[in-house]
Amino acid sequence: MNRRHALKMFGTAALGAALPVAARQRVFAQPASGPFTLAPIGYAYEALEPHIDAQTMTIHHQRHHGAYVSNLNALAGQYPALKPDAIETVLRNLQAAPDAVRTGIRNNLGGHWNHVHFWDIMTPGGAKEPGTELATAINGAFGDFGQFRQRLNAAAGGRFGSGWAWLVVDKDRKLAVVSTANQDNPLMDGANGVVLGVDVWEHAYYLKYQNRRADYVTAWWNTVNWTKAGANYQRAMT
Structure with a gap:
């Protein structure tokens, strides 16, 4: 998203910011009807400030995530296996999708899954550092947390254009840092599970950080809910 696009959408974000906290997540149009829905992120848009601003969160969730959901509802009519309760199965078996819809599913189902994960991993109120089990695994895989x-900063900064950086449990049940382009995610490449991920598309940070992706990633670490990350790690290891 370029600067002109960001400024064009500013008005909608400003409207949300003027409302009471309890109402802010309810003032957005649901995507086109179908099996997929755009759920609230679970906390107020300004809850991650000063690290991620409310305007960015509003636009990111309502417009960008909402667009993926709308597109999925259109695609679901063309591919019956595309259902909310089969998201990970479809992502892990993209080759089973017909050629006519495969790219659309890759981009939009990937975008939906990635953003659900992203909102969740930043939920306020969790642990501020990894628990014992995850910390031990991180130290074993990388030497120490630093x-x-x-490694994750380098993956995020080194991703050319739009994409994500991830901490995953790979198919050998070992921790690894990986990066994916666009709305791809590690499940498509056979990862056992995702522990955490950071969105480095420009729309995730441009209003506050402009082209300073490194500053955004540095600030993002302050939002990580390590209780959620630990639970993701345990699920991926089962």
């Missing part, structure tokens, strides 16, 4: 953080 080296792990450097």
